[in-house]
Amino acid sequence: MAAVDSVSVIVPATTANLGPGFDCIGAALTLYNEFKFTHVDESPLSSSGVIINVTGAEAERVQTDESNLLYQAFVKLYQHLGQTPPPVEIEIKLGVPLARGLGSSATAIVGGLVGANVLAGEPLSQSQVMELAIAMEGHPDNVVPALLGGCRLAATGVEVEPQRRRERQEWEICEVPWCENIVPVVAIPDFELSTKEARQVLPSQVSRADAIFNTAHLGLLLRGLETGNGNWLRAALQDRLHEPYRKTLIKGYDVVHAAAVGAGAYGMVISGAGPTLLALTDTKQSEAVMAAMSAAWRSQGISPVVRSLGIDTQGARSFY
Numbered sequence: 001m002a003a004v005d006s007v008s009v010i011v012p013a014t015t016a017n018l019g020p021g022f023d024c025i026g027a028a029l030t031l032y033n034e035f036k037f038t039h040v041d042e043s044p045l046s047s048s049g050v051i052i053n054v055t056g057a058e059a060e061r062v063q064t065d066e067s068n069l070l071y072q073a074f075v076k077l078y079q080h081l082g083q084t085p086p087p088v089e090i091e092i093k094l095g096v097p098l099a100r101g102l103g104s105s106a107t108a109i110v111g112g113l114v115g116a117n118v119l120a121g122e123p124l125s126q127s128q129v130m131e132l133a134i135a136m137e138g139h140p141d142n143v144v145p146a147l148l149g150g151c152r153l154a155a156t157g158v159e160v161e162p163q164r165r166r167e168r169q170e171w172e173i174c175e176v177p178w179c180e181n182i183v184p185v186v187a188i189p190d191f192e193l194s195t196k197e198a199r200q201v202l203p204s205q206v207s208r209a210d211a212i213f214n215t216a217h218l219g220l221l222l223r224g225l226e227t228g229n230g231n232w233l234r235a236a237l238q239d240r241l242h243e244p245y246r247k248t249l250i251k252g253y254d255v256v257h258a259a260a261v262g263a264g265a266y267g268m269v270i271s272g273a274g275p276t277l278l279a280l281t282d283t284k285q286s287e288a289v290m291a292a293m294s295a296a297w298r299s300q301g302i303s304p305v306v307r308s309l310g311i312d313t314q315g316a317r318s319f320y
């Protein structure tokens with residue numbers, strides 16, 4: 001590809017885990033961050049080597065120096081190529097709320113890698129970019145759908161070279177069909193919960209009974225999402241690997257859960273590491289579920305933004 005001086009990258013928010021699919025399944029949502037990278041001369045740059053401008057809700061909370069995650073991903077791609085990153089000016093338009101369980105960090109990682117790959121003349125394939133993104137995030141369930149779109153299951157492939165496993169972790173990615181009648185409703189609270197904090201409360205070992213429970217329910221979830229079978233979805237949206245430990249970090253979880261299910265949702269789970277709560281519902285029930293979740297959280301002193309979203313099918317896209 002001919003070199004370009006400027007590229008814009010749009011990356012969707014994602015909801016990971018979907019209950020029993022901890023660290024392996026996620027879906028892209030119709031909510032977006034937009035990033036623009038422009039080559040600049042060395043001279044106007046600050047000493048940090050990058051200029052970052054951020055607009056949108058909570059813009060002041062995003063780092064504007066070299067510690068910015070988007071810029072770190074940009075640099076990572078050039079390091080992978082063995083090249084020095086060029087001086088750039090970055091514009092960030094925030095549409096995805098920060099640290100709420102909607103994959104904001106995945107948008108930054110995918111956006112930085114895709115932007116750098118385009119400016120570098122697209123030396124890496126999409127699957128090579130994906131491998132870098134998974135390595136940066138540490139788990140695949142947000143970055144894979146953020147890059148590819150749709151609902152995706154990610155699993156490590158066979159060990160081609162067992163003795164070099166840490167250097168060669170290849171992933172099998174599977175698209176999970178999503179029945180169009182199933183609506184994701186997100187209730188985004190007015191407080192943050194970092195993924196780091198939400199992972200610290202998880203046990204390092206689980207019982208065989210809990211492992212079997214999740215294996216069965218993830219299988220059921222895949223078929224429920226594909227067919228829209230309500231009984232399967234109601235049973236499937238249960239988890240024993242992370243939700244029981246994390247729900248105590250989310251004030252009002254049980255009240256909002258009861259309200260969502262009472263209004264007709266198939267179930268309600270923590271979106272990603274939280275604190276956003278995700279209900280899956282039939283199109284006919286979505287308005288009632290939104291109203292119920294909003295009222296329930298307000299009764300607990302929390303002011304949520306509640307939205308009914310669609311599944312983004314394109315994933316990250318670039319324009320230059």
Ligand SMILES: Nc1ncnc2c1ncn2[C@@H]1O[C@H](COP(=O)(O)OP(=O)(O)OP(=O)(O)O)[C@@H](O)[C@H]1O
Binds near residue numbers: 103106142196
């Ligand atoms: N647009 C962005 N530009 C730069 N850094 C970002 C951007 N969005 C998020 N980040 C970084 O990612 C952090 C949030 O990551 P974290 O993993 O805690 O939450 P999340 O990705 O929103 O949630 P989850 O992983 O549960 O879906 C922010 O505090 C910030 O450091």
Ligand SMILES: N[C@@H](CCO)C(=O)O
Binds near residue numbers: 022141198199242273
């Ligand atoms: N699977 C991840 C998603 C958030 O990054 C978790 O639940 O911690």
